[in-house]
Amino acid sequence: MDRKTFKGRGALSNPDNRFLGQITEAFFDGWDIPRDEPGRPPTRVIEERCKSIISTNRSPDIPFHYSINPYRGCEHGCTYCYARPTHAYWDLSPGLDFETNIISKPNAAALLRKKLENPRYKPSPISIGANTDPYQPVEAQLGITRSIIEVLHEFQHPFSIITKSNLILRDLDLLMPMAEKNLFSVAVSVTTLDDRLKRILEPRTPRGRVRVDAIRQLSESGINVTLLAAPMIPCINDAELETILEQGKKAGATAARYILLRLPLEISDLFQEWLHEHFPARANKVMSIIRQSRGGRDYRSVFGERMIGTGEFAMLLHNRWRIASRKLGYDTDARFELTTKWFTRHNEQLSLF
Numbered sequence: 001m002d003r004k005t006f007k008g009r010g011a012l013s014n015p016d017n018r019f020l021g022q023i024t025e026a027f028f029d030g031w032d033i034p035r036d037e038p039g040r041p042p043t044r045v046i047e048e049r050c051k052s053i054i055s056t057n058r059s060p061d062i063p064f065h066y067s068i069n070p071y072r073g074c075e076h077g078c079t080y081c082y083a084r085p086t087h088a089y090w091d092l093s094p095g096l097d098f099e100t101n102i103i104s105k106p107n108a109a110a111l112l113r114k115k116l117e118n119p120r121y122k123p124s125p126i127s128i129g130a131n132t133d134p135y136q137p138v139e140a141q142l143g144i145t146r147s148i149i150e151v152l153h154e155f156q157h158p159f160s161i162i163t164k165s166n167l168i169l170r171d172l173d174l175l176m177p178m179a180e181k182n183l184f185s186v187a188v189s190v191t192t193l194d195d196r197l198k199r200i201l202e203p204r205t206p207r208g209r210v211r212v213d214a215i216r217q218l219s220e221s222g223i224n225v226t227l228l229a230a231p232m233i234p235c236i237n238d239a240e241l242e243t244i245l246e247q248g249k250k251a252g253a254t255a256a257r258y259i260l261l262r263l264p265l266e267i268s269d270l271f272q273e274w275l276h277e278h279f280p281a282r283a284n285k286v287m288s289i290i291r292q293s294r295g296g297r298d299y300r301s302v303f304g305e306r307m308i309g310t311g312e313f314a315m316l317l318h319n320r321w322r323i324a325s326r327k328l329g330y331d332t333d334a335r336f337e338l339t340t341k342w343f344t345r346h347n348e349q350l351s352l353f
Helices: 084-090 096-100 108-117 144-155 166-180 195-201 208-220 238-251 267-278 283-292 311-328 346-351
Strands: 044-047 066-068 101-104 126-128 159-163 184-189 225-232 255-260
Touching (some): 108 144, 126 144, 144 166, 166 208, 184 208, 208 238, 238 255, 255 311, 267 283, 283 311
Parallel strands (some): 044 101, 066 126, 126 159, 159 184, 184 225, 225 255
C-alpha cells in the first residue's frame, strides 16, 4: 500500500468517521496541489461557544468526578490517542482531522465562573486534560487553560492537570500557591526517552527528557507530581518502563502509574496503519500481544481491565511496574487527596463584611 507520512503529524490518513452515512474518496483531478509536492496539513482552530464546561465522570477506573477539557482534538498528534474517536461527533475524522482541526472553547472560563457561583454547586476536585492535552501548542497563543486556572485560583477550588507539555511551567505563578494549600497536583506523561520514536509516535509533543525536566521544576516548586508511563506499547516502548520510572523518581515525582495501550473504535485501524508503516517487521507481533492482553480483541473496555489489560504480558508488565516502583521508593498506593475546605464564592466573601 502506498502511504504518505506528513512531517509533524502522527496519523497517516484521514478515514471517515463511524457516524457517516456515506463514504467519500479523494482523487487527484489536476486542480489541487500536485501529488509530488510535500504538503503539511495546516492547523485550523474552530471556536465552540459551549453551553457547559464541566463533565461528570462515573468510571470507577478514574479517580475524579469532574473534568474540564479546554480543547477538542489535539495538535500533539499522538498516534495512539484514545480521544481520537470523539471527533466523529463533529463529523470530522479521528485521523488527521483530530490533530489539524482543533476545537477551542473561548468561553470556558466564563462558564466555569458561573457554575462555581451557583449556590447549588458542591465543590469536588476537577481534572483538567483527561481527554485532550490542555497544554497542546495552540494554548501558547489562546491561553484558555490559563484562564480556567485563574478562575479556580479565584475561588480556591481544587484541581489536577494531566499533560505531556512543559508549557505548564508558564503557569507556576498560579499553581504554586494552590499546591501550598493542597489545592493542586499534576500528572506528567512520559511515553519514551527515545527522540526518534517520539518524533513518529507523538510528533508535536516535547521530548521525553524535557518532560522529565518539567517534573523536576514542578517538584522543586512544591507540587505533588505523578509520573505517567503511558501508554506502554508491546515491543515498541515497554522496554523503557524501568528507565522512565527511574528518571521520573530522580526528578522528584512522588507517585508513578502506567497504562497499557488502548485501541477503541477507529484508533485500532489508525494505529495498525502507523505500525505497518514504521515497524513492519514487528507489526504482527505487536498486535498479537495486544490481543492476548485484551481477551482476543483489539480492545476491551471492561472496568478494572481497560487500563492494564489481562493475560501473561499484562501481568508481567504490572509486576515490572510494581517491583520497579517499590525499589525506587514510589508510593504505589499514593492518591493525592485535594481539599475543598478553602473553596469560597464571591457572595460568601461579601457576607463577611
